[in-house]
Amino acid sequence: MAERTPVTQTTIYDDDWTDHHAVGLEHARVAFVDVDMCEASNERSVFTECTFTNVRFNCSTQTDVAFLNCTFVGCNFFDATFTRCKLVGSAFDRCTFELLKVQEGDWSFVALPGARLGTAEFTGVRMREADLTGARCEGGVFRDVDLSGAALQKADLTRCDLRGSDLSGLDPLTTELRQAIITADQATTIAVALGLDVRAA
Structure with missing residues (x-):
């Protein structure tokens, strides 16, 4: 419940x-x-x-x-x-959230554990400290979303469009990210989370 x-x-x-x-x-x-x-x-x-x-x-x-x-x-x-x-x-x-569209607004501290959000679109939304534990977001859209402090353990972000979103709290060891769409800056953030030493060429 x-x-x-x-x-x-x-x-x-x-x-x-x-x-x-x-x-x-x-x-x-x-x-x-x-x-x-x-x-x-x-x-x-x-x-x-x-x-x-x-x-x-x-x-x-x-x-x-x-x-x-x-x-x-x-x-x-x-x-x-x-x-x-x-x-x-x-x-x-x-x-159920098929074809849900969320544009801007504040969804901070929202609990969506295990939610199936693969066809949902979140754009420009604040989702600080949201609970997305185990959420199924394959192919979904989270563009320019503030996910700082969000719980993403065991979430599936396969093929998810994450461009422009705050991924600073994401643990790539506990979240599925295969074929997710991200920017170069976000790739650096994930690399640092993996413990890599990112340097300029």
Whole structure:
């Protein structure tokens, strides 16, 4: 189960938010269960210590939305788009992320252990100290992502596009990096992590 599960006070169950356009919602300690948010759009809303169980975010757009210390269990994010969103301290358990697009925003301290992110795209996102332990990111995109302090042990970054991302905390001995796409500067960072003495020619 996801860690840091909030204690909720009210429940929204089996509701239909399909195609719903919301602006400026505020929910705190609310449990959303079996809610359909497919193709919904949400702007400038704030969800604090909420839980989302079996919620369908398919093809939805979240813009400037904050999900603070929230927990997502069994949720579907197929082709969902998060733009400039803040998910600090949130945790994901048994969720699906096919074709998820995350553009900018702050996902620091997010827990995504074992998540399958191979078709997801993260661009310009802050993911400081995120838990990506054992994450399956084969072929995924993490461009210009701040991964400083992130837990990447046993993560699979095979063929992952990592250009411009902070890899200073990555241990190449515990993370799979075959055919990952990186820049020359990042290659130097990884070489130093391996204990190599990198010098100018």
